[in-house]
Amino acid sequence: MNIQEYAKLLRTRWVTVAVTILVGLLGAVAVTLLTTPLYKASTRLFVSTISGSSIADTYQGNRFSQERVDSYSELLTGQTLAQRTIDKLGLDMTAAELQANVKATSKPQTVLITVEVLDSSPVRARDIANTLSDEFVVMVRELETPEDGTSPDSRVVLEQRASIPDAPSVPKTTRNIAVGLALGVLAGIGLAHVRDLLDNTVKDSDTLEEITGSGIVGNIPLDKDRRKKPAIAFDNDNSPIAEAFRKLRTNLQFLAVDNPPRVIVLTSSVPSEGKSTTAINLALALAEADHNVVVVDGDLRRPTLHKYLDLVGAVGLSTVISGQASLDDALQKSSMPGLTVLTAGAVPPNPSELLGSLSARTALAELRSRFDYVIVDSTPLLAVTDAAVLAAASDGVLMMTRFGYTKREQLTHAIANLGNVSAPLLGAVFTMVPARSAAYSYSYYYGEESGKKASGT
Ligand SMILES: Nc1ncnc2c1ncn2[C@@H]1O[C@H](COP(=O)(O)OP(=O)(O)OP(=O)(O)O)[C@@H](O)[C@H]1O
Ligand SMILES: [Mg+2]
Structure with a gap:
């Protein structure tokens, strides 16, 4: 391990190190207080x-x-x-x-x-x-x-002869504190190492590219504001996360230039990797560049788009596929500029079957004919087959991977699931990347450049 890797380890595991140092210091204070003065x-x-x-x-x-x-x-x-x-x-x-x-x-x-x-x-x-x-x-x-x-x-x-000593020679407060501090630092570094060895989550671009076998097309930073308000107001927003979505938009436009993907499914290995948040903001970024975009909630089991965008959820994809409503009735304009939404609709008893139906393909085809981009949010690949079914019917898949959360085996499995249905993988997207991680600073540096270029498109 070289110095840079060491510094990175300490930076990402600073809480562990800080806690062990604190424990070391508290231990030293406790020993000092509990020792009878001699x-x-x-x-x-x-x-x-x-x-x-x-x-x-x-x-x-x-x-x-x-x-x-x-x-x-x-x-x-x-x-x-x-x-x-x-x-x-x-x-x-x-x-x-x-x-x-x-x-x-x-x-x-x-x-x-x-x-x-x-x-x-x-x-x-x-x-x-x-x-x-x-x-x-x-x-x-x-x-x-x-x-x-x-x-x-x-x-x-x-x-x-001896005289009366005026201060106790035991406990040695300064020495105890110094020893506590030193032990705390050593134990902290050791523990950080062990945790790092045991941590098999995906935390760097190389691993993500290696497992997915594709390039990274987006690095979405962690942004606490997204928890309260998933949609970014792209107007005048030059925050790192907005720039990251512009960069993702630009990258998408470079993928498969001869046959650019237009129906794009966003999926991930496990729940809570930022699929829905990314789907909304990718659609908004595309809309910002004057594309005609619809974002579709393909998660018929735990739909969230209507909640994230404050829309009515009763009529949507499931209602259209089952023939109970027409696309025109189901499509909704969101309050965000240029964004059309097809929510999930009522939760059906048989989502996989519904999504695999001919009717679903027809609905997707119709959406494709009406919009430049159809961004489909979906379920995690390891939980149910829904996403794989949708992916097979799409032009391509974007694989979300939450930084330091998704395990390597989970991602490997998820990629295998996609391979089984021969779904085209467009690229990987790192989500919720902490600002201090190297993966993010790398992406941000380039993101700024292309973000500016992209805003002009
Ligand atoms: N870039 C981000 N920065 C900070 N928090 C985020 C970011 N993206 C998503 N989140 C938060 O992470 C949580 C999961 O996000 P989201 O619902 O988009 O994930 P999901 O993959 O669609 O989950 P599910 O599998 O349950 O559908 C939400 O609380 C969301 O606000
Ligand atoms: Mg979701």
Whole structure:
């Protein structure tokens, strides 16, 4: 993975990364708040040994001191001394508990030993450190004094006594936060990676082209306004989404120039991929370029065009196919300029059968003779056969694929369904592409150019 792919991963998965960082930080704060504060008091011991005056004696003496320092460090954290300290101070703890909180360290090449004591009370930390050191001085004297009562070769002096520590040394707030942050960042990046590996939705142009085996003819950006008002008022609208539809219009005009498609079915793999919204706006974009357009609701199961365009839904395609109304009675002018609509009509019990009927083909043929473009909205391919049936009767199909939503297998299946009925695939359309995705910025860059060209057509 190169840097750009990495940046893209982090950009698309920034929520995951942000959440893990937050969890890391909250974890660090929780650990800090839940940790009992511990205070550290320390003393310093000086080990003095008696050495002779010759060079050999001095060398021997040095080694002797070093060995002493090492052994004393062991004894300082030993059980005997801990017990003596507890007895002396009358502490309510076991020797093991005290030992766990005592640390003795010596710098190499010195005869100094630093004793550190941790305790939840600053005063007690100081008392333990001092008493333990005092007791140690006594203990060394006992241990080092030869049996014949001569003076010992080594002794320990308490060189620096402990004072009351003013701030706790545990928890280390800054360090905890830094560790929480670092772990959060690492876990976030890791999780973003894992999610990316597990995510098998279609999210880039190459994959879309590869699976559909056709070119991308549209990249429709995500536009929250479309949820409230599906139809775009193309008049004076130069928003990215309007430009994207103009670009789709231009691309359509370049497809199959010898035999330009005029009856176009819009379908997708699964529900909610933006078929109906795209059908309406593609029709509006074509109408903007002075084409005579009708948009047909071919979704006889869950029709939406009449709702999206505020029209009456009772009479429409199903009524015309079943012979209960003529096309003239069923076609409606929408409030949008230049857009004629054929809604779905009453929901029939047998939509696939109805759409596959000769009567349906006749109706489509009649629409083709009256309009420059017949844009047909339809059902998802994986749910029912309706769309495939309509597609087979059309000049070509536009395959909607919702960015980061449709799974690769679903799209593969849907394309196979189209292939089974030998429906001509005109191209793929990416829908609801987030503005920050690379697929969108690519399309927008070119979209602007051709959008301007197209508005002049
Ligand atoms: N470009 C877009 N930006 C933002 N939201 C969109 C866009 N296109 C469609 N939507 C929203 O996505 C949802 C599904 O859109 P739409 O009804 O057009 O999809 P559909 O494929 O026709 O669904 P169905 O399969 O149910 O017929 C709707 O809430 C719609 O407002
Ligand atoms: Mg729909």
